[in-house]
Amino acid sequence: MSALRIKKGSSSHSAYDLRSTYGDTVERHTLAVTVMNEPGVLARVIGLFSGRGYNIESLTVAEVDHEGHKSRITIVTSGTPQVIVQIKAQLGRIVPVLEVHDLTAEGPSVERELGLFKVAGKGEQRVEALRLADIFRANVVDTTLQSFVFELTGTPEKIDAFADLMRPLGLVEVARTGVAALSRGDH
Amino acid sequence: MSRQMTGAKMVVQALKDQGVDTIFGYPGGAVLPIYDEIFQQSEITHVLVRHEQAAIHAAEGYARSTGKVGVALVTSGPGATNAVTGLTDALMDSIPIVVFSGQVPTFMIGSDAFQEADTVGITRPCTKHNWLVKDTAQLSGTIHEAFHIASSGRPGPVLIDIPKDVQFATAEYSEKTKRKSHYQPQVKGSIEGINDLVKLMEKSKRPIFYTGGGVINSGPAASQLLRELVEATGFPITSTLMGLGAYPASGDKWLGMLGMHGLYEANMAMHDCDLMINIGARFDDRITGRVDAFSPKSKKVHIDIDPSSINKVIHVDLGIIGDVAHVLEDILKVWKSRGRVTEKEGLAKWWTQINEWRKIDCLAYTGSEKTIKPQYALQRLEELTKGMDRYITTEVGQHQMWAAQFLGFEDPNRWMTSGGLGTMGYGFPASIGVQMAHRDALVINVAGEASWLMNMQEMGTAMQYRLPVKQFILNNERLGMVRQWQELLHGERYSSSWSESLPDFVKLAEAFGAKGIICKDPADLDDAIMEMIKHDGPVIFDCLVEKHENCFPMIPSGKPHNEMLLAADAAAFASGATLV
């Protein structure tokens, strides 16, 4: 009855089933997590992701209710559907976590990120950078004769696109805030 | 009434208000104010262990055998780091404990002060929750919250780190009832889910209850309701290592433990069932084996208080989130109100099949007149202690699995073992915790010699507190479980799996002032066990057993349930054949 096919002398067996059981369709989800703003809460959330091997593409946090000491953490993560469900359930287990919302699954939502771009250049390049910034509706927040700092708000894709365009025009440095997101509509 | 007191006094006051009578601990500079308060009262007994890891395991044993929250107290730095294994053990096995650690004064935190460690940082991933209390005014409220969190929902260990200046400072004590926690896990299961489950139960021809530690966690009412449900429906029941005793081993619906070293009939029934009802178990990999071949023909239902347990490992058709006792009560109500329907004919056939599997007699082993077989030792222990007010703890390894197979548990909270983490060194201190809670009971730690050595310093604790714990060591002079894997899966290359230079256990017992018994002849075994039971004090029982016995059945990892390895296959293997 046993079909082990273990030969005497073999050693390629493990104490664990080494086959991964997860499917391979990876989805990207944006999660909004409301937490009690107590010491260590961010470490708990980040520790959960690193400890259980989940991905963090972006994470932002700030207190949104000063009287109630509540913060909102927006996390962009990716994983198979099974992993995404686990991530939400595991977040829900953290004691100071009050609510977990999957903005990707719960209907339409808006996502915004802010990027700051330092672009250094002269002559034609400088004119081109300014022209493109205008098309993207980026603001100039600092200028010298050799450089600009642009400020741009938009979806992460828009920020990526702008960075790609600026690279050949003398992009020196980028700072990004990570994603903030809200569901659309009145709920 | 406003009550001002020091932080140290608050700790003791809050423990009293929480109904704590026993704590396990070890002092040091950063907890001296608390020890000073403990000295000046008599309601709470402090048990001085010999290593902080043992304090945590003792608190676990106390908690598991009483259903109450276990409590431990350790100092900063090395005291706290020594507690980490115990905390992780309690987290994996869902054991409610509250651990207090001392910390350097708040104004010295971060300066690499003497015996400073980032205790909340280190223990964050191995506690259900933890706190660093920097303000005495917050301390008593935090302690009450800690007991609430440790014991509600899915239970687990929590830790409160208290800097020394916070222990000295004075503030107002807040009563237990004062604040309502936002942490309120759902205990009632959804009624739609329960209705759906009852419909599945009515139609099932091959059902099985697969129960686990969650039934024990839920309390005695859950075990009572489980028994009622099993008897009323006539469905077979198996349990994980952690759930033994929730349903009595003498019950005729009992199939025995399932899993890697579970019984043939239990694993075959899991594989072939058409309805699997998981009650408070977590589809551990020691249970599922190869996930994609796990019980391929069944509808699966999972009742669990922790939403993250559902669909974590095995995709289920129906998940019911709630506390076992609450959900079982509703299942019984609904099932009865719909006319107590079961598929009688299908069930009868299912039992016929199960009884065929039972005939394999998967626990059979080759007896011996010359050496004590470990299975035989446990059979005799069972026979001679059955019916007594008995609690069993274990270490980790083959002896643990044999204990699960050969000892029968009639009630919950009588079986304390390290399942999830598999911590060698758990059993001895756990037996101390159990004996502290049940002073007149017979408490036996079924041990392997290697595991037992990991916390043997606790002989001192057992002697000091006159705890008549029986250390029943199945001594095979091997790291038996490791040796078994090496024999079967690593070409018989026994790399470092010998227990070399073992002590003379009888002399060791005597060195502590305890009683030592050695037994190597099967003919002497009964008398020796009786001598152990009758002795009023701690005993080390050195039971010299067969050195190369393997534990069967065994499902090698990554194999489905119906590819279990039995003793007969192994005998063929030993004589040189390939196992197919």
Ligand SMILES: Cc1cc2nc3c(=O)[nH]c(=O)nc-3n(C[C@H](O)[C@H](O)[C@H](O)COP(=O)(O)OP(=O)(O)OC[C@H]3O[C@@H](n4cnc5c(N)ncnc54)[C@H](O)[C@@H]3O)c2cc1C
């Ligand atoms: C050497 C070795 C070999 C082993 N071999 C086996 C083996 O052959 N068979 C075996 O069974 N185990 C074996 N184990 C143990 C195994 O590793 C797991 O610890 C065990 O199977 C888990 O048991 P469980 O599923 O009951 O879960 P537990 O760890 O007891 O978890 C309890 C579950 O119930 C839930 N729960 C808790 N409280 C409640 C409540 N009030 N209401 C509802 N749900 C609740 C929890 O959320 C959790 O999901 C072995 C361990 C070792 C060290």
Ligand SMILES: Cc1ncc(C[n+]2csc(CCOP(=O)(O)OP(=O)(O)O)c2C)c(N)n1
């Ligand atoms: C702390 C710890 N270290 C290592 C292991 C790995 N391990 C599991 S069982 C085992 C051997 C146990 O030997 P023993 O206590 O003599 O029991 P036996 O298997 O011989 O019954 C080992 C080393 C473990 N479970 N825990």
